[in-house]
Amino acid sequence: MVGGGEGAFIGAVHRIAARLDDAFELVAGALSSDALRARSSAEALGLARSYDDWREMARVEGALEEGIDAVAIVTPNHLHASVAHAFMDAGIHIICDKPLAVSLAESEALARRARETQRVFALTHTYSGYPLVRHAREMVAAGEIGEVRVVQVEYAQDWLALPVEQDGANRQANWRTDPALAGPAGCLGDIGTHAYQLAAFVSGHVPQALAAEVHTFVPGRRVDDHVQAMLRYANGARGMLWASQVASGAENALRLRVYGTKASLAFDQEAPNELWFTPQGGEALRLTRARVNGAAARDATRVPAGHPEGYLEAFAQLYRDAAAQIRARDAGEPVPPESRLLTTVDDGVEGLRFIEAVLASSAANGAWREIGR
Amino acid sequence: MVGGGEGAFIGAVHRIAARLDDAFELVAGALSSDALRARSSAEALGLARSYDDWREMARVEGALEEGIDAVAIVTPNHLHASVAHAFMDAGIHIICDKPLAVSLAESEALARRARETQRVFALTHTYSGYPLVRHAREMVAAGEIGEVRVVQVEYAQDWLALPVEQDGANRQANWRTDPALAGPAGCLGDIGTHAYQLAAFVSGHVPQALAAEVHTFVPGRRVDDHVQAMLRYANGARGMLWASQVASGAENALRLRVYGTKASLAFDQEAPNELWFTPQGGEALRLTRARVNGAAARDATRVPAGHPEGYLEAFAQLYRDAAAQIRARDAGEPVPPESRLLTTVDDGVEGLRFIEAVLASSAANGAWREIGR
Amino acid sequence: MVGGGEGAFIGAVHRIAARLDDAFELVAGALSSDALRARSSAEALGLARSYDDWREMARVEGALEEGIDAVAIVTPNHLHASVAHAFMDAGIHIICDKPLAVSLAESEALARRARETQRVFALTHTYSGYPLVRHAREMVAAGEIGEVRVVQVEYAQDWLALPVEQDGANRQANWRTDPALAGPAGCLGDIGTHAYQLAAFVSGHVPQALAAEVHTFVPGRRVDDHVQAMLRYANGARGMLWASQVASGAENALRLRVYGTKASLAFDQEAPNELWFTPQGGEALRLTRARVNGAAARDATRVPAGHPEGYLEAFAQLYRDAAAQIRARDAGEPVPPESRLLTTVDDGVEGLRFIEAVLASSAANGAWREIGR
Amino acid sequence: MVGGGEGAFIGAVHRIAARLDDAFELVAGALSSDALRARSSAEALGLARSYDDWREMARVEGALEEGIDAVAIVTPNHLHASVAHAFMDAGIHIICDKPLAVSLAESEALARRARETQRVFALTHTYSGYPLVRHAREMVAAGEIGEVRVVQVEYAQDWLALPVEQDGANRQANWRTDPALAGPAGCLGDIGTHAYQLAAFVSGHVPQALAAEVHTFVPGRRVDDHVQAMLRYANGARGMLWASQVASGAENALRLRVYGTKASLAFDQEAPNELWFTPQGGEALRLTRARVNGAAARDATRVPAGHPEGYLEAFAQLYRDAAAQIRARDAGEPVPPESRLLTTVDDGVEGLRFIEAVLASSAANGAWREIGR
Known part of the structure; x- marks a missing residue:
């Protein structure tokens, strides 16, 4: 793992996620750009091998007989590309937090390098991992809603409604609103991309064109905290995307609706145990993970019928x-x-x-x- | 672990739960009463030490310098007591699936022995582990709903609405409806006790008296599949408890409402990310894990504000x-x-x-x- | 109309209901037992004929060529029987608020007299008038849920959680908790009967036996404010009924669930625009008035598809x-x-x-x- | 009433609404442009005075001593302006269905004429009549959500997802998709204006600029059936508006959310008995009509606490x-x-x-x- 030292948030989530299915064991890390914190964090986690610097880690682990198979990159956004290149060059697979990079050019270079090195490059768009999101995608692909006509996606939060980054105490707010660390896109990169990815993942379509506006509500903030966009798709579909981090009262309200010629689907990640399917002119059906009959949901299921995610x-x-x-x-x-x-x-x-x-x-x-x- | 071999359900859940917080490592097991299945199951899980018989396991592990700290008992109910005694006698802590035993006398003996041996004896009433269940308990204890007047608890499932145990294919149904394995209480022991425990856990009160009826709807079934009871509490409170495994359409509908002189609380385990608090004469407040301010919920929290259980x-x-x-x-x-x-x-x-x-x-x-x- | 003068509640509701479909015109009334209030109330409503006494009204209206067709009885419970007899004897049809009377004997006499005089005797169990309640009944009757196994009905309010009748200011509370006016049943008669009737209306079954407890939580109250009962039906079905007027936070929470061998139905009168149908082992279907296909719902519909009750x-x-x-x-x-x-x-x-x-x-x-x- | 003859939809709704509060009595009408249907419709409703032509009706009623006080205009959109002018000229107050007219110039002329003639000119944006919509407006005006930052409004239906107007059987579809009768705006005029008005009514702000797209999904349709727009407000607020009549599965999904610097409000007209208020960083409060404390909701209330709209x-x-x-x-x-x-x-x-x-x-x-x- 690179990043994820004490005080970080997403690193701990990555570690639990890796452990949940017994899929990975965490053995090495460069957990912080601060060498002292890197060491104390590694000690707290009982890591076999701790590095002060991720470049060294890539070099050493790549050369070890029993070096790591994959690295989880959970640094601020601006480092994703450099770290990923270093580890791909060392022959190590990548699991990278999103957004992939801070510019399109950087991201395309990463994609190219992943192909060249034949490394698996996982990008953790978490919401794609929900059983019912996968089932929704499967339903759309199977034609159950007909041809896609309308995509409405939104992601609302309220944790940046106040200038919380301006007193320095909130480390998450600090780096996520600093263009040098987060890139030029604030809310857009942080959660807008999640909304965009989820819409594409489920609908099976990426837009062909968009008309958009980014906006900054909080005075003094250096990145956007609000995005609104209209979308056009190649097949004639239309859509809207809204992402905001100043939506008072919203916790983590990522919601997707896809309307086809025959039916629609609706998913709300704050209630991930249900997926709504409503036929044209018909009644809403509340699908639950345990009762849908599909390969994707089944593969992503750990608990038996009637037990919600969170159990x-x-x-x-x-x-x-x-x-x-x-x-x-x-x-x-x-x-x-x-x-x-x-x-x-x-x-x-x-x-x-x-x-x-x-x-x-x-x-x-x-x-x-x-x-x- | 004792029990939990191939084809079992709750064993796998125990294993994930143990791993999630990195709290335990699974190293030994007597995973089945069938020696062949015990071995193949252990091999599949990569266990360091596999036993054909739980008695042997208790004896050997208790004597090992680096033997197990605790055993997870996930067998059918009728074995809980014997297994737990053997391991307590060997000085090993117990994590036992519910119900604790098949008779009150048996269960009291276990409680006595746990005190004598000073062993931790965890009983996995899972629903007590939800952050918002713990928060609800904390609110009641802090007097936020006033004095408890009414307790309404119910647990409805539909997976036994048909005689699924009668073709032999459903292993869960088989043992859970066999009095020799599950004890004399069917639905009552399987889910009625969960409802009862949840009500007591949150309300802080156990009933003083009850008037009840168990019923078997499915012809040929050898245990009850339906329970209804009225409750009286020492402080004058009243309550009702309903548990059914023939409630067509119900997945795992465990729901609790506690009404006090000042307010009420409502929790539905199928939507464990919310807890409803409504003052007398007032408006319903939807509490979420990330926004309540309490020690219990905080201790049981793994993901940040705005991310549901299941994330x-x-x-x-x-x-x-x-x-x-x-x-x-x-x-x-x-x-x-x-x-x-x-x-x-x-x-x-x-x-x-x-x-x-x-x-x-x-x-x-x-x-x-x-x-x- | 008898009763329903100034300060009364249900009388005004009856008047709007009568007018909504242009089914009746209000022309005469004995709106209060207090002659002055009767007159001023009649004047405020522009009644053609006002009476100081309901006995006189029955006599006069029965004799008039163009006298009233029907009388709406909206007095406190203890007068229902006398008033209804007087008007039936005068050949006038009856629309009576519930509960019908204050004793079984009284009510049976009314039923007998209605048959003898061949008068229509409507009892306003309002909740039977919701389109989706009628549709639910139709579905059960058509066998869509199979044979009825379990009936769970409850009616919770909180407006009597405090001793509101003891300061005299709340006229509703005053008469509804006075056994001389309301009869010996408090909460039981006021809302318990609604729950009981709704369960019978939809399920098509009345219980054969019950085990029950009435309870009074508020010190000094002269009637019950809480009822709990277990039910047995002739076909083997089981059920529970709960009614409470001290359920802190509950507004008017009348909820019914009926579980059959094939599916279940759930209705909540606080959300009367939806009815939930869930097959055994299947997914919940949210039925709405405008999209169900049934005679009862159609007959009870006034607004087009997609417009809720309340529009x-x-x-x-x-x-x-x-x-x-x-x-x-x-x-x-x-x-x-x-x-x-x-x-x-x-x-x-x-x-x-x-x-x-x-x-x-x-x-x-x-x-x-x-x-x- | 002008329009609203047999087979029309909104006319019947207007008649019930007029009667519900005993506010108006229907005595005269020109119910159809077809003289025979006008007469038979008037007879069915028991109208005192029926006219074959609305021009004649305006002239005659305006001259009568006891002529009508107000006229309800429920014709297709293209006639609204002519009819309204005729009746205003005759000194009669106007109650007009929306949209007001088919062009901005036409509508401005009506507004001018209403001022000149000092006639009340009610436009029935129905959704403004819900108690909780009025309460929401009151809350925003009182500063309870702080300064408005984001307005998200949408109105989705599915009844035009198929080319239902092309077989001639659906009269509603016929005129609403005919530019000669409905004006150049289809979905935009029919429901887009409702969404726009609701957003303005509650938020207290009208947008200063917009960027929009109308679209027609159904081949052969002569008006738009889909609208998407981004909004900018004078105070810096941003917003989005979506209206669609091809949103498969949507019945009449008019939903509004207004986010301020301190809190947000959410209303869904399909569940008009609740209004959600969530403070920045806080918990969602479910407001109900009977428990909010405000003048607007109280004035719009007909039924007591705990009884939903629709009762x-x-x-x-x-x-x-x-x-x-x-x-x-x-x-x-x-x-x-x-x-x-x-x-x-x-x-x-x-x-x-x-x-x-x-x-x-x-x-x-x-x-x-x-x-x-």
């Missing part, structure tokens, strides 16, 4: 609580307060009290029954 | 896809079809095309702009 | 505003403030400015266009 | 059913089938059976109780 985190929470208590117990320390909500054998006893009381009451034709304790 | 799975999906492609590329094999939706450097180029077209159009006062390719 | 009130609001302005204009008075939101010709000009600007911009390939004013 | 229609349905049965009974005819769902005295008896069974069961500590019949 795994809830489950993991109990494991985390248990681990904390076990560690404390074994060390002879008090139960860590943040683990105190772990359900235990006592909850189990309570459950059996309930079961036996129910069975007894039911057997007595529903007579009220004390639950002894 | 991690979406992210992990891309890592899984990338791993599959990297493995294939390194082996000189074609791209695995199920990984084909990975977003790559080409999506990145498309994103930069978009960014540059938007900036150009906006600079030209919104004139339409071709997106060259 | 008529919005429309009527503009007519009310216009009437107020016309009246003022003709009288040479200033515009009444409450009518100030009427949309007028100036809004129309604004609309045409918009249309022409859009057409001009579009004709200029989307160039920005000033909207002149 | 009146449900209530009216029972009155309609009762009227049908009374008419039949008095005429010695069988019960009309469409009135068969009327709730009657028998439902009342059933309700009392329920009440008495509940009270008896509760008195017996919840013992199951048969419900005798």
Whole structure:
């Protein structure tokens, strides 16, 4: 991993994501451009090999017999291209956070180099990973909505509605509103590209032309915080894209609607467990991951029917609580307060009290029954 | 891990949950009562130590210097008690799937033994792990809804609406409707106890008495598939509990509402990213994990504001896809079809095309702009 | 109309309902047991004939050549039976608010008398009038959900969560919690009967037996404010009914779910424009009034596809505003403030400015266009 | 009324709306340009005075001592201006369906004439009549969302997704897609103007400039069926407007969101009983008509707390059913089938059976109780 040291946000998410499916093991990193922070971060994560500099990391890992297979690049945007080139040159596959780069030319060079080196170059447009987003794409491709006529996509947030970058305390805001680190596109690059990618991913079409306006609402901000665009597609379809980071009250409201000649689809990433399909003139059908019948959703499914995305985190929470208590117990320390909500054998006893009381009451034709304790 | 071999369901969920927070590493298991399946399952998971029998596992692991810290028990219900005793006796902490046991007496013995041996005994009532469930509990405890008056809890599923256990093909249905394996309580033990525990966890009250009826709708079924109960609490509160596995159309509809003298709370585990708080005579407030201000929700949070539970799975999906492609590329094999939706450097180029077209159009006062390719 | 004088609530609703379809004209009334209020109320409504006493009204109207066809009884519950008998005896049809009477014996006498006199005796269980409630009933009757297995009905309000009747100011609360006026059933009679009727209306089944508890939460209250009951049906179905007027945060939450062997239906009267149908193992379908294909919904429909219930009130609001302005204009008075939101010709000009600007911009390939004013 | 004869749609809605609040009585009309249909329509409605021609109607009614106060104009768009001029010239107030006219010049002339003649000129932008729309406007005006930054409004329908006007059977489609009758703006004039007006009504701002595109998706259609526009406001705000009549699956999806510096508001006319208010960085509050505290919502309210818009229609349905049965009974005819769902005295008896069974069961500590019949 390059980037993702202490205080960073997306790096931790990448690490969990890599671990969730046991697909990767994190063994090496250049976690910060600050050498001290790079080392302390690596130590905190128990990394086998820590580097002060990503150039060195690319060189050394590329030469090692048992070097890394892939690198996750989670730096600010302006470094993506240089880092990716270094690792591709060293024969290492790339998993890169978005946006890919800060200019079209830079990005095209990366694509060219990926082809030349035959390296896998994954770009983490996360929203493409939702089972129902993949299912939506599959439905459109299968012609279930007919020919695409209208694409409406939007991505609204409110965390930049105030000049939060101007007091220096919010590290995320700092670099994301600094053109030197984030590139010339602010909201446009940060979330506009997500909206654009999601629309293309599901609809199967990229626009042919657009008419757009970027705007900066917050005085003193150096990048845009608002984008609006109209879209034209080669097949005659029309569309609109809106992205804003000053939309008061919006958390992470990425929403897509695709209207075809026969039906429409709607997805809201804040409610990723449902996908709405409505035929022309018909009734809305609420599709859920577990009940749709498609290859893409099935491949992206980890939990059984009737358990929402997020169930795994809830489950993991109990494991985390248990681990904390076990560690404390074994060390002879008090139960860590943040683990105190772990359900235990006592909850189990309570459950059996309930079961036996129910069975007894039911057997007595529903007579009220004390639950002894 | 005991249980959780090939074909089992909850074992895989336990394994992911354990890994998600890097809290545990799975090193040993007696994954099936069938020795052959135990071995092949262990091999598939790359376990360091596989046992044909859980008794042996408890004995050996307890004696090892570097034996397991904790065991996850994911067998059918009737084995929970025996397995847990064996491992507690061997000095090993317990993480046990629910329900704890098949009788109250059995469960009380387990609780006693856990106290005697000072072992952590986690019972995985998963729904207690949701950030907003924990926050709800915290709000009730802080008096935000006043004194509790009414508790309405329900858990509806439809997967047993038909006699699916009667053709033998559905392994889940088979053991869950067999009193010898699941205990005398069917729906009551399987999901009724979840509803009961969730209500107690959030409301902070366990009922004092109940009047109940268990019922079996599907002819030939040997355990109940429907439970209804009325509840009375020591403080005068009243409540109702409904659990059904024949509720046509219901996926996993666990819902809790707690009404106090000042306000009410409502939670639906199928939409775990929101919690509804409504004051007496007032307007409903939709609380989200990222915006509530409480210790419990914060401790149970892994992703930043505005990203729903489930975001991690979406992210992990891309890592899984990338791993599959990297493995294939390194082996000189074609791209695995199920990984084909990975977003790559080409999506990145498309994103930069978009960014540059938007900036150009906006600079030209919104004139339409071709997106060259 | 008997009852419904100034300060009453349901009387005004009855009057609007009678007028909406031009089905009745209000010509006579005994609007209050207080003679002065009866007269002033009648005058305010422009009634042709006002009576100080409902007995006299029944006698006189029954004898008139052009007397009333039907009487609307909107008094407190304890008078329903006497009033209805008097008018049936006078040969007049009855439209009576619910609950029908304050005892079973009283109600059976009314039913008997209605048969003997061959009078239409409408009881206004309003919720039966929603198009989608009628459609739900039709679907169940047509076998679309299979055989009914489970009925879950609830009706929650919060307006009696505090002892509002104890300061005398809330007239609704006063009589509805006074056993002498409302009968021995409080919440049970007021809203429990609505829940019970709705469940029977849609499911086509009335329970055979029940186990129940009424409860009074608010100290000093003389009738129940909370009811919980378990239900058994002749066909083996089970059910639960909950009604509460102390459910903090609930406005008028009447909700019904009926689960059959093949599918389920769910209706929430606070969102009366949708009905949810979910097949066993399938996806939820959101039915809307305008798109379902059934006789009952069609007969109960007044507005075209895509316009929700409530659209008529919005429309009527503009007519009310216009009437107020016309009246003022003709009288040479200033515009009444409450009518100030009427949309007028100036809004129309604004609309045409918009249309022409859009057409001009579009004709200029989307160039920005000033909207002149 | 001018227009609104048999087969027309909006005329009937106008008539109900006029009657709902007892604000107007319909006494005269020129209901169709076809003299025969004008007469038969007038007869069906029981009009006192029917005219074959609206010019004659304006002349005669204007001269009558007891002539009409106001005229409702519900003709196709191209006639609005001529009819309105004739009636204003005759001293009669105007209630006109939207859009006001087919050109900006025509509309400005109407506005001028309304001022000169001092006639009230109501334009029925219905959606302005919803209590919560008026409340939203009030909130914005009171500064509750801060300064307006972003306006997103859309109006999607699907009833013109197919070339329904091309077989001649759909009268609505015929005239609304005929430029000679509807004017040069199709979807733009029909629903785009509603979206535009709603945005202005609530936000308190009209745009200063726009960049737009109208589009026609259905081959052979003579007017636009799709509009997209970007908006700029004088205060620096930005916005987008989308209107489409080919949005497969959309019924009447008029939705508005207004984002200010402090909070945002969202309204969906398909769910007119709720308004969403979300502060910057805060939680969404679901406002309902009965619980907001504002003059505009209160003035537009007809039903008490907890009863949704649409409740009146449900209530009216029972009155309609009762009227049908009374008419039949008095005429010695069988019960009309469409009135068969009327709730009657028998439902009342059933309700009392329920009440008495509940009270008896509760008195017996919840013992199951048969419900005798």
